[in-house]
Amino acid sequence: xxxxxxxxxxxxxxxxxxxxxxxxxxxxxxxxxxxxxxxxxxxxxxxxxxxxxxxxxxxxxxxxxxxxxxxxxxxxxxxxxxxxxxxxxxxxxxxxxxxxxxxxxxxxxxxxxxxxxxxxxxxxxxxxxxxxxx
Amino acid sequence: xxxxxxxxxxxxxxxxxxxxxxxxxxxxxxxxxxxxxxxxxxxxxxxxxxxxxxxxxxxxxxxxxxxxxxxxxxxxxxxxxxxxxxxxxxxxxxxxxxxxxxxxxxxxxxxxxxxxxxxxxxxxxxxxxxxxxxxxxxxxxxxxxxxxxxxxxxxxxxxxxxxxxxxxxxxxxxxxxxxxxxxxxxxxxxxxxxxxxxxxxxxxxxxxxxxxxxxxxxxxxxxxxxxxxxxxxxxxxxxxxxxxxxxxxxxxxxxxxxxxxxxxxxxxxxxxxxxxxxxxxxxxxxxxxxxxxxxxxxxxxxxxxxxxxxxxxxxxxxxxxxxxxxxxxxxxxxxxxxxxxxxxxxxxxxxxxxxxxxxxxxxxxxxxxxxxxxxxxxx
Numbered sequence: 242x243x244x245x246x247x248x249x250x251x252x253x254x255x256x257x258x259x260x261x262x263x264x265x266x267x268x269x270x271x272x273x274x275x276x277x278x279x280x281x282x283x284x285x286x287x288x289x290x291x292x293x294x295x296x297x298x299x300x301x302x303x304x305x306x307x308x309x310x311x312x313x314x315x316x317x318x319x320x321x322x323x324x325x326x327x328x329x330x331x332x333x334x335x336x337x338x339x340x341x342x343x344x345x346x347x348x349x350x351x352x353x354x355x356x357x358x359x360x361x362x363x364x365x366x367x368x369x370x371x372x373x374x375x
Numbered sequence: 376x377x378x379x380x381x382x383x384x385x386x387x388x389x390x391x392x393x394x395x396x397x398x399x400x401x402x403x404x405x406x407x408x409x410x411x412x413x414x415x416x417x418x419x420x421x422x423x424x425x426x427x428x429x430x431x432x433x434x435x436x437x438x439x440x441x442x443x444x445x446x447x448x449x450x451x452x453x454x455x456x457x458x459x460x461x462x463x464x465x466x467x468x469x470x471x472x473x474x475x476x477x478x479x480x481x482x483x484x485x486x487x488x489x490x491x492x493x494x495x496x497x498x499x500x501x502x503x504x505x506x507x508x509x510x511x512x513x514x515x516x517x518x519x520x521x522x523x524x525x526x527x528x529x530x531x532x533x534x535x536x537x538x539x540x541x542x543x544x545x546x547x548x549x550x551x552x553x554x555x556x557x558x559x560x561x562x563x564x565x566x567x568x569x570x571x572x573x574x575x576x577x578x579x580x581x582x583x584x585x586x587x588x589x590x591x592x593x594x595x596x597x598x599x600x601x602x603x604x605x606x607x608x609x610x611x612x613x614x615x616x617x618x619x620x621x622x623x624x625x626x627x628x629x630x631x632x633x634x635x636x637x638x639x640x641x642x643x644x645x646x647x648x649x650x651x652x653x654x655x656x657x658x659x660x661x662x663x664x665x666x667x668x669x670x671x672x673x674x675x676x677x678x679x680x681x682x683x684x685x686x687x688x689x690x691x692x693x694x695x696x697x698x699x700x701x702x703x704x705x706x707x708x709x710x711x712x713x714x715x716x717x718x719x720x721x722x723x724x725x726x727x728x729x730x731x732x733x734x735x736x737x738x739x740x741x742x743x744x745x746x747x748x749x750x751x752x753x754x
Contacts, residue, residue, distance in 0.1 A: 245494060245510070247502035257502075279503045279619070305522035305623050308570035309514050316508045320570075323508050325518060325618045335504045335518075335618040345570060350525050367506055 244315045246365050253280045255294050260366040265356050267297045267330055278332035299356035300373065301328040308343055319343065326354055326370050340371030378640055379754065381464045382595035382602035385415025385588030386716040389480065392702055393552050395582040399488025401430055401438060403480025403584035408439055411586035416599050417474065422588070424472030426463060427479065428455035429706060435478060445472035451612060453653060453706040454737025456587070457746025460712065461608035463589045473590060480584030481704035487582075504616055512655060513569045513577055515741040519623035520658045521571065526624050527673035529661070531571055533680065535562035537657040538575050538699050540685045545696025547686075547725035552579050553700045576657035578698035578707070585709040587716070592754070601752065603719040606732070607640025609633060609747040617741040626738070628745035629666035633736065636747035637668070640732075644669055648730035649718045650690055651711040653738045654697040660684070663736050664692075667747075686725070694718065694725045708737035712748065719752040 249257040256279075259266030269276040270284035271291045283290045306324035309316070322338045339357060341347045353373035358366040387410035389395070389403050398406065404427065412418065424445035425432045432446040445466050449458045456479055463475040482489045494510070495501045509515055523529060539559055545551035557575060565574040595602035609632035614620060621627050637644075644667075652663035661675040669690065670678045678684070684692035695701040695714040702710060715733040717723040731753055737746045 244508075245496060245501070245505045247506055248496040249502065250497050253502055279499050279616070305519055307514060307517045307521070307572070308567075309508055310567040310569060311511075311513060313508055320567075321508060323514050323518065323569075325623075333618055335507050335509060335616070337507050350521060 244361065246361055252282055256280045257365060259296070260358055260368050261364065263358055265297045265299045265368055266294050267328070267332060268292050268294055276330045276332055278334055297328055297330050301326045301354055301370070303338065303348065303350055303352045303354055304333055305350065306338065306348060308345070308348070322348055324370070334368070337369050338371065339369045376464045376468060376605070376608060376639060378606045379592050379604040379751070381467050381589055382592050382604045383587055383716050383750070384590050384595050384598040384600065384602055385411040385417065385586070386713060387411040387414045387586060388710070388713055389584040392550050392583040393581050394484055395482070396485040396487060398482070398582070400480055400482050401434065401488060403482065403582065404430060404435055404478045405438055407480055407584035407586040408476060408478045411476065411588050414600060415588045417588065422474050422476045424463065424466060424475030426459035426475060426477045428459070429479065429481060441476070443472065445475060451744035452739025453655070453708045454739040454744055454746035455706060456708045456712055457608070457735065457737040457748050458610045460587065460589065460605065460748050461610055461746065464605050464608060467589065467591050473594070475589045476586060477589065478584065478586040479706060479709035481706055482582045483580045483704040484582050500616055504618060512741065513572065515617050516656050517569050517572050518617045519620060519742070522623040523658065523662070524571070527676065529676045531563060532559055533661070533676040534571070534576050534657040535559040536680055537654070537660055538562050540679065540682070541654065541693050541697045541699045543686055544694050544725055545700035548696050548701060549724060551696040551701045552581055553696070572656060578655045578703035579700070581702045581704055583702050583704050583710070585713045587712060601720050602754070603716050604751050604754065605748060606642065606751045607636040607638070607749040609635030609639070610745065612744040613742065615740060615743050620742055625672065626662055626666050626742045626745065628742065629663060629736065629738070632745040632747045633667040636734070636749050640749040642732060642749065647690065647732050647734050649694065649715065649727050649733040650684070650692040651715050651733070651735040652692060653707055653711055653736060654693055654699050655703065655707065655738070657699065659738060660692060667734070667736060691727045694723060694727065708746065711735050711737060715748070715750050719750050
């Protein structure tokens with residue numbers, strides 16, 4: 242059983258194209274400067290349609306998470322994190338933390354993390370996060 | 376709405392509860408509806424309004440032989456029934472219908488006549504949450520809690536204490552699924568589901584249903600049972616994606632819905648004798664106590680540990696044993712409403728002596744929606 246993968250829509254395609262190109266693309270409002278996620282062609286804060294896509298830093302911190310222990314063959318055989326990262330630009334997103342033990346000791350809230358794109362298919366790469374280096 | 380303008384005149388759960396492999400989802404709706412009509416001394420032809428979630432109100436009306444002038448299919452998860460009560464109150468006050476039936480039935484455990492779980496990979500959840508392993512309540516509802524625990528110094532023992540106290544209530548309820556006492560250690564030694572949640576911090580998965588009948592307060596005295604008046608109601612929705620909650624320490628939908636209900640009812644927190652807070656997981660009563668304003672942010676863990684919500688405490692909460700020990704079919708809100716109504720009628724298994732006001736707080740989805748109903752038993 243394969244991991245469930247996203248099917249992009251016209252409003253989200255830029256995000257998934259960005260992941261494929263190794264870039265975490267957010268949107269911001271050109272009127273009120275609010276950065277937001279998930280993608281949509283208008284600002285959720287002020288309603289303006291004047292928004293732009295930009296490349297985010299890919300840096301943030303671990304905001305909250307769980308470590309799933311229930312069987313999930315599509316996610317591998319070991320317990321795995323399901324995490325929310327708060328990006329330096331403000332928005333939060335769901336992800337997995339990789340590149341470290343999947344334990345409460347290794348996964349400390351507020352630790353710095355950085356994006357790591359993991360290719361799933363020719364069309365889809367997922368933005369996962371790993372502990373920040375240095 | 377105007378307080379005490381409508382009342383519950385019929386209320387009943389399904390004949391059986393827990394494991395019901397011989398009844399379908401639609402059958403559970405009908406069983407609960409027939410029991411509620413019997414409770415109110417009514418026939419299907421006396422009902423002119425229907426509301427339900429899970430199945431369509433069209434399906435329900437046709438199956439029961441009802442010709443409604445009002446139908447509400449609001450479906451926002453487990454608190455849908457709180458919203459149905461609120462909408463029914465507005466509808467009766469506006470003259471859209473006189474006698475409204477609200478039903479719930481779910482074959483959560485046996486899955487008889489139950490639909491599959493949909494996975495839409497084009498939805499925002501399908502694109503931005505499910506690919507990371509988020510698919511079921513234990514990996515969704517639980518996501519905010521580590522942040523909440525860090526912010527307020529809440530421990531695993533605090534979460535476990537919620538489960539322990541609810542089991543004490545369940546022991547008084549012959550219909551509860553789990554009645555044997557448990558300790559904090561039992562909870563902390565139960566199997567890990569999704570860190571920091573252990574099995575005994577998660578709700579049951581059972582079969583059952585319930586139904587309510589609501590009419591105007593001026594007709595309510597003509598029914599066989601003591602009327603239970605609706606004093607105030609609230610509702611709100613926030614986000615289908617738990618990762619996009621505005622604040623992981625608090626539910627905005629809870630705050631908005633609760634505030635509205637208290638304002639409508641014109642009551643203070645000190646007036647409340649009995650409280651139900653939908654407990655799909657052990658952290659929900661803690662969020663609920665704070666977001667409804669019974670305690671300040673961060674104080675719920677101490678409030679519960681000091682046994683204020685336990686038997687003999689000043690604010691008895693989840694007196695049926697809750698979703699953690701009584702039953703949880705999937706959309707638990709109806710059972711919370713049932714217990715509030717029983718407490719107001721004076722017929723609960725763990726009756727709170729002299730209770731006059733009950734607050735019933737529901738949640739829908741994973742902090743996606745909320746509904747609040749405040750009941751009273753004095754006209």
